Amino acid sequence: MKVIFAGPTLHGANLPPSTDYELRPPARQGDFFGAIQDGANVIGLIDGIYEYVPGIWHKEILFGLSQGVHVFGAASMGALRAAECSAFGMVGLGEIYEGFVSGVLENDADVAQSHGPAEMGFIPLSEPLVNVRATISQCFQRSQITSAEHDQLQDAAKAIFFKDRTYRRVVHSAIQHADRAGAVLAVLRANNVNLKLHDAQLLVETVMSTPDCRFIPDFSWTFEATSVWNGIFAIVKPE
Template identity: 65%
Template sequence: MIGLVDGVYEYVPAIWHKEILFGLAEGVHIFGAASMGALRAAECAPFGMVGIGRIYEDYASGALEDDAEVAQSHGPAELGFLPLSEPLVNVQATLARCLQAALITPDEHDQLLAAAQATFFKDRTYKGLVSSAIANRDRATAMLAILRENSVNQKLRDAEMLVEAVVGTPDKRCVPQWDWSFNKTSVWEALFPSTGN
């Protein structure tokens, strides 16, 4: 079975839909959540891929549309992939939590969300959002502390749900009973000449 969570933007090619379809056609259970996994699950659910978590549900429903909403900048492997920015899905969840707890006002929520949506994913940090959206310096300082103390890592939550699903699934292939068949295109055959059948 395969659990797909995330990819590395810019430097590594994203997982190909065709690869997922090949696995499904071979009876492999494939789950997706959190980031790249949620995107691919929303796109490949009609073919049997299983999506998990809030982010998947939002992509599947159309509430989320852009790949950039899960994008996050991070440091290299040598630094443990240290996060350098906040993905929009985490910001949205954090703002919703703070609003529900009455830690921020509806106007502040809307101002911060608008700032987050307008900020390039590599530049999106709570400090930057507060600086650009909140004019009063004392309130901005207090709000930065509020956001950091109440931050929601929705990507991590969904990834943990995926791990639970993978662990709880029998480690054996299923007999594919899809109403589609895998089409080995010339490009596929050129890349994978020994995939059998």
């Protein structure tokens, strides 16, 4: 059994039809453990929920690894957790993951975005900073915006709260001239770089190509079921 946790990052993605994995909503605390208990042998983490409920716990990931579950992370919450847990065996994928590992990215706000509910397909309602930064940089490299506009747009994007960050908001915060602002907005939208989606697609491909079986754990660490762990995730053993 293979499970991928995803939401807004994969919204509108043209993924090949497959029965090779089960797509579940963004993970919250307990969902990862639940997938393992359901029999998942391979888990891919893309999106997670953390604002109104407890986020996926690192110890859930360590538990999965201790049970021989292949665990991959990319694009969003998955990239964050992979950077934090790579030393224990979680595998990170993609440019965003590499950014967190190298220190180029340091904040979860870099990948955060507002989105609609499951009933609306987790439709994105704001733009994640990693995508906006990449888009602005690409437009500058193509000489579609000036050096000054590049710097002003990057500063504006970083200063806007993640729930409020849209290309319109970024442009109108950075460029005062109405006609030029309209032109720049059109350029950014036409050249949008969806870095999160690119990394997420890489994870999907990796999960699909990974054998649907667990590995034999051989780590230098041992999973410790602490009292806190047992209080949250009491494992019922068969009689």
